[in-house]
Amino acid sequence: MVRKTKEEADLTRRQIIDAARRVFLECGVSHTTLEKVAAAAGVTRGAVYWHFRNKTELFFAMREQAILPFIDRVVFDEADEDPLQGIGTALQEIIHILEDQVATRETFEIISFKCEYVRELTPMMYCTDGQLTFLTQLTDAYRRAARKGVLRPGPTPEDLAHDTFLFVGGLIKHWLAGRPDERFRTDAVALIRTHIALRRA
Amino acid sequence: MVRKTKEEADLTRRQIIDAARRVFLECGVSHTTLEKVAAAAGVTRGAVYWHFRNKTELFFAMREQAILPFIDRVVFDEADEDPLQGIGTALQEIIHILEDQVATRETFEIISFKCEYVRELTPMMYCTDGQLTFLTQLTDAYRRAARKGVLRPGPTPEDLAHDTFLFVGGLIKHWLAGRPDERFRTDAVALIRTHIALRRA
């Protein structure tokens, strides 16, 4: 076998991750064989085992890549003129990411529907750090909105943040599921607008 | 082997389903072997194959049992004095079912976190008929609430129903996940109350 350069090896690694995503999506993580992944990537199992210790490590590598877009695209601007509008924009941005980042969308579909949370994956079943951070940022944004007086009286910023957090969880799930009830995908923008409007004074 | 009576055979069948639920929960559906199920039920694989054609059929049998409590416990009274309150009560009842029907809760945990939606299970990934029915009932209840004038102006009953539907989806998921962020379980009642209060005029 021809030994590859570092750059070529890195390309191989990415191709394996891409192939894994395709196979995970079609077969589910459990029924995905490293043989299938290797075949889909155009390499042998030897290559897969060279880059990743096992299927779990490959899974986490795929997952890490998919989270990246959220880190710099879903932001809450502290200096926002209208924090409530800012929350709406952040939620819309989540949907936009799912729309135009194919790899991220597919990975989320795998995480949501094609993966069993047992043994070493059990911790992923709970709120991940990223989700808890999101909840914190939501709460802070609602607090700013409360201080600006744009919220309808009654519920606390914490209450509102939790309600929005659960809404987003449900929205992502149903957006990903898509067919046969496509309305959650086509109407996502309107649903978010309504959700935000309910909070305004 | 001693041939069992019909009643004994039916008991065996239920014991197999109970055992399956335990094993599914611990190992995930994919990594559940009919051998493991048989051992947990105190029978051999022969018994399992007698009652169920394969693992999928066993899975559906388990699922069917778990849905039953919802059919007669989650209801929307059309003659309700305060339909908005009625919606709140229905949502609370969902949580109550999860709290006191162990088998149902465990089955929902399996469906949500210990199962991969591929091949013959793919349809289950989408909104099930039961969920769509629930959405319809929600919408009708909100329409009644609108007619009674108890809703805050702005969003349509359809908008509100969708928002609530997504909220419930997120709530159930996070309620089931539980640890390490238990708040969604302990505060479920309050979260529902807030959610409903946001809608009142």
Add this chain to the structure above:
DNA sequence: GTTTATACATTCAAGAATGTATGTAAAGGC
């Protein structure tokens, strides 16, 4: 009272899937 169908247990053959061990040829350091 005989027959038949039931409710399982046991055994078997065959096919995955995994991890590891080994082979190998070229890249890259000195």
Add this chain to the structure above:
DNA sequence: GCCTTTACATACATTCTTGAATGTATAAAC
């Protein structure tokens, strides 16, 4: 120009898992 390491491919041994085939004793039907 040699040596070591890299980046894989190939081969192997082992361990599940499954479905089906077969065995069997009794309950139930007549």
